[in-house]
Amino acid sequence: xxxxxxxxxxxxxxxxxxxxxxxxxxxxxxxxxxxxxxxxxxxxxxxxxxxxxxxxxxxxxxxxxxxxxxxxxxxxxxxxxxxxxxxxxxxxxxxxxxxxxxxxxxxxxxxxxxxxxxxxxxxxxxxxxxxxxxxxxxxxxxxxxxxxxxxxxxxxxxxxxxxxxxxxxxxxxxxxxxxxxxxxxxxxxxxxxxxxxxxxxxxxxxxxxxxxxxxxxxxxxxxxxxxxxxxxxxxxxxxxxxxxxxxxxxxxxxxxxxxxxxxxxxxxxxxxxxxxxxxxxxx
Amino acid sequence: xxxxxxxxxxxxxxxxxxxxxxxxxxxxxxxxxxxxxxxxxxxxxxxxxxxxxxxxxxxxxxxxxxxxxxxxxxxxxxxxxxxxxxxxxxxxxxxxxxxxxxxxxxxxxxxxxxxxxxxxxxxxxxxxxxxxxxxxxxxxxxxxxxxxxxxxxxxxxxxxxxxxxxxxxxxxxxxxxxxxxxxxxxxxxxxxxxxxxxxxxxxxxxxxxxxxxxxxxxxxxxxxxxxxxxxxxxxxxxxxxx
Numbered sequence: 001x002x003x004x005x006x007x008x009x010x011x012x013x014x015x016x017x018x019x020x021x022x023x024x025x026x027x028x029x030x031x032x033x034x035x036x037x038x039x040x041x042x043x044x045x046x047x048x049x050x051x052x053x054x055x056x057x058x059x060x061x062x063x064x065x066x067x068x069x070x071x072x073x074x075x076x077x078x079x080x081x082x083x084x085x086x087x088x089x090x091x092x093x094x095x096x097x098x099x100x101x102x103x104x105x106x107x108x109x110x111x112x113x114x115x116x117x118x119x120x121x122x123x124x125x126x127x128x129x130x131x132x133x134x135x136x137x138x139x140x141x142x143x144x145x146x147x148x149x150x151x152x153x154x155x156x157x158x159x160x161x162x163x164x165x166x167x168x169x170x171x172x173x174x175x176x177x178x179x180x181x182x183x184x185x186x187x188x189x190x191x192x193x194x195x196x197x198x199x200x201x202x203x204x205x206x207x208x209x210x211x212x213x214x215x216x217x218x219x220x221x222x223x224x225x226x227x228x229x230x231x232x233x234x235x236x237x238x239x240x241x242x243x244x245x246x247x248x249x250x251x252x253x254x255x256x257x258x259x260x261x262x263x264x265x266x267x268x269x270x271x272x273x274x275x276x277x278x279x280x281x282x283x
Numbered sequence: 284x285x286x287x288x289x290x291x292x293x294x295x296x297x298x299x300x301x302x303x304x305x306x307x308x309x310x311x312x313x314x315x316x317x318x319x320x321x322x323x324x325x326x327x328x329x330x331x332x333x334x335x336x337x338x339x340x341x342x343x344x345x346x347x348x349x350x351x352x353x354x355x356x357x358x359x360x361x362x363x364x365x366x367x368x369x370x371x372x373x374x375x376x377x378x379x380x381x382x383x384x385x386x387x388x389x390x391x392x393x394x395x396x397x398x399x400x401x402x403x404x405x406x407x408x409x410x411x412x413x414x415x416x417x418x419x420x421x422x423x424x425x426x427x428x429x430x431x432x433x434x435x436x437x438x439x440x441x442x443x444x445x446x447x448x449x450x451x452x453x454x455x456x457x458x459x460x461x462x463x464x465x466x467x468x469x470x471x472x473x474x475x476x477x478x479x480x481x482x483x484x485x486x487x488x489x490x491x492x493x494x495x496x497x498x499x500x501x502x503x504x505x506x507x508x509x510x511x512x513x514x515x516x517x518x519x520x521x522x523x524x525x
Contacts, residue, residue, distance in 0.1 A: 010400060013397045013401065013403050013406075016397070018394075021383060021390075021394055024386060024390070028386075029385070093380040094376075094398065096358065096380070097358065097374060097380040098358065098398055098399075099356055099358055280358050281359065
């Protein structure tokens with residue numbers, strides 16, 4: 001694997017070119033360009049806010065901010081995985097013609113989506129600054145410094161998962177369909193439109209702490225909550241008269257999450273490497 | 284000095300995919316029975332190509348020529364044996380492989396050169412040379428989708444040759460382009476040869492082989508039928524077909 005990484009380093013310009021090409025082609029013929037990648041989450045978030053706040057009556061002050069705090073990482077997760085399922089087939093002519101480290105293709109997908117995610121985060125931060133600091137005079141949260149770590153962990157997680165998804169889809173094109181279904185399910189299972197505190201209060205009281213730790217073992221659950229808790233203030237809210245308190249960030253579980261993300265990245269890379277030289281024969 | 288390309292008893296066996304067996308259902312259904320049929324594309328092949336040689340590979344359709352070129356180009360891993368290559372390789376790319384229709388000629392040059400393993404600074408150094416050679420100065424900032432087949436070929440050849448590789452691999456593309464540009468390509472190939480560089484190309488065009496290759500390998504059913512002086516090999520190939 002060390003040799004593979006060394007070879008990869010030689011081709012870093014190709015990685016850059018693949019990412020650039022992806023971004024250029026995506027917005028080439030649209031007048032508003034990057035705006036569209038912001039419009040989609042904003043419309044989604046507005047819709048979910050109306051439903052959750054006024055129909056389901058989840059009452060968290062400034063709920064949209066908590067929703068966005070979970071929704072932006074979710075978008076990064078979803079689009080990186082969905083794009084990666086197609087990336088090998090999309091470059092089939094290139095694969096069949098010329099040598100280059102194959103892992104650059106899924107990597108470029110994650111990097112391109114990472115750029116979108118970071119740009120969206122910048123806009124989100126401008127909003128947070130305006131709302132909390134400017135309008136409410138709250139202090140800046142020092143935990144925001146965790147953000148690069150969280151983004152790094154999600155990046156590793158996605159690199160590992162996209163390696164597996166992109167390789168599998170070469171052999172079984174069902175992968176992308178299964179993935180689409182899974183994504184729909186995952187969206188509801190992950191605390192994106194609700195907060196994990198709601199899950200916590202619904203767990204049987206006797207084993208609540210242990211079960212909640214198991215729940216946070218899923219890196220996606222853990223990361224979503226960590227993004228929220230580091231970027232946004234603790235809240236006191238309620239749902240239909242029932243009080244909900246925000247829980248502190250579980251740093252122990254975050255450490256375990258970090259280990260899981262690294263393992264997924266390494267495992268995914270090994271899975272990909274074992275198959276990558278057959279792609280040209282199969283696509 | 285090490286030879287440019289060395290093949291040591293290379294064998295390539297493909298799993299034949301009868302119907303497109305890329306669905307989960309067929310994978311499960313054929314899990315126990317029906318081992319995939321094997322196709323031996325290259326059998327125990329050994330040869331050496333020295334630096335400075337220009338080698339044409341000829342043969343009928345399905346003889347394994349392109350497979351051979353892909354083995355040399357590290358696109359396929361051989362099933363058995365090994366390939367040693369000394370120096371930087373580049374492959375001439377065509378539309379579909381290396382060019383994105385929505386991007387301009389210039390943007391495509393940057394991408395294409397990166398595929399060959401060049402860094403950004405190296406591409407910047409060579410970009411003017413590449414554009415000059417392709418004679419596409421007036422169109423270089425328009426999307427490639429507006430290019431004709433000949434223009435694309437010129438661009439592909441320009442990138443492949445002007446990025447200064449030690450070994451150039453070409454799969455059946457020299458035939459496109461007008462006579463004047465073809466002449467220019469042949470001249471560039473001669474200069475390339477004179478600089479001690481190596482070219483391996485697959486072709487159906489025996490005239491192209493005669494024009495540029497000093498050595499020709501006639502490849503048939505995964506094996507070498509003849510290998511040597513171009514005139515002699517081409518003659519043997521033609522005699523066999525008659």
